[in-house]
Amino acid sequence: MSFFLQLCLLAALFVAAAALQATSTPPLVDVPTYCMATLNEDGSTNMNILTYATPVSVKPHRVWSLGLYKETLSYTNFIRTRSCILQLLTKDHIPLIKLLGGTSGRTVDKHAECAKLGFEWTENGRLQVLPGCAYYLKMSAMGEIVDAGSHAGAMCRVDEMLVSTDEKQAYLSTAKLRELGIITEQGRVAE
Numbered sequence: 001m002s003f004f005l006q007l008c009l010l011a012a013l014f015v016a017a018a019a020l021q022a023t024s025t026p027p028l029v030d031v032p033t034y035c036m037a038t039l040n041e042d043g044s045t046n047m048n049i050l051t052y053a054t055p056v057s058v059k060p061h062r063v064w065s066l067g068l069y070k071e072t073l074s075y076t077n078f079i080r081t082r083s084c085i086l087q088l089l090t091k092d093h094i095p096l097i098k099l100l101g102g103t104s105g106r107t108v109d110k111h112a113e114c115a116k117l118g119f120e121w122t123e124n125g126r127l128q129v130l131p132g133c134a135y136y137l138k139m140s141a142m143g144e145i146v147d148a149g150s151h152a153g154a155m156c157r158v159d160e161m162l163v164s165t166d167e168k169q170a171y172l173s174t175a176k177l178r179e180l181g182i183i184t185e186q187g188r189v190a191e
Contacts, residue, residue, distance in 0.1 A: 028178070028185060029174065030173050030174055031051070031052075031053075031054075031173065032053075032088055032089075032172070032173055032174075033049065033051075033088075033097070033171070033172040033173060033174060033177065034050045034051075034086045034088055035047050035048065035050065035087045035089055035093070035096075035100055035130060035133075036049075036066075036074050036078075036084045037084060037085040037087060037127045037128065037129055038074045038077035038083075038084050038127070039077055039083075039126055040077060041077075043126070045111065045121065045127050045128040046077055046110065047074070047100050047105070047110050047114075047121075047130070048072050048073070048100060048101070048105070049097060049100050049101030050066065050067075051067065051069075051174070052065075052066065052151065053065070053066050053067070056155070061158070062157070062158035062161075063157055064137070064139065064155075064156050065155055065156075066084075066086075066154045066156055067148070067153060068145075068151055068152045068154060069151050070150065070151060071150075072105075073104060073105040073106050074105070078141070078154070079152075082141035083138075083139060083140045083141065084127075084156075085124065085127050085136055085137065086135075087129055087130050087133040087135070088133055088135040088136075088137075088172075089133060089134070089171065089172040090132060090133065090134050090170060090171060090172055091176070092132050093119070093130065093132070093133070093172060094172065094177075095117050096114060096117060096119060096130070097177060097183070097189065098189050099113050099114065101183075101189045114130070119131060119132075132164070132166075132169070133164065134163070134164050134170070135161065135162065135163050136161070136163075137158050137161055138158070138159045138160040139157065139158055139159060140156060141154050142155045142156060143155055174187060
């Protein structure tokens, strides 16, 4: 290899290395927006926005990994019942994000507030669900729940799936919520 070519490669490596810097900010991800329905101790339903949900296996069972924020009533309910229904939200559900993701079911009657916004919950077995979601995934925990700091990780088996027959139901994403200023880059409900 010629000296000139070696010098050019060395310069390219230096430029590439100089373009890197340490950061504590992870890359922004664009993920589907889910609402998790859980069963309260009194038999009523609580709902909460769930940011971290992803499939991890399809055989022999569909398995998803859920990241549960530990400061929520939904987390408390999930730990007790080890089950939930994930609802894949659509753009029609945008008016619900601040209510479901920025308030606590301990102090706010989310069922009544959703009804005021035109989203009356409907029965689905023991839990109620939002109308008009693109998908509904009934899940149950498998194994131990893992403490991950602010969140806990749960591996869940998908017990049942229901899909909207309305082909126009495009799911809501976190990128769209950031674009609208509803959530921050950290994924929290904006003030």
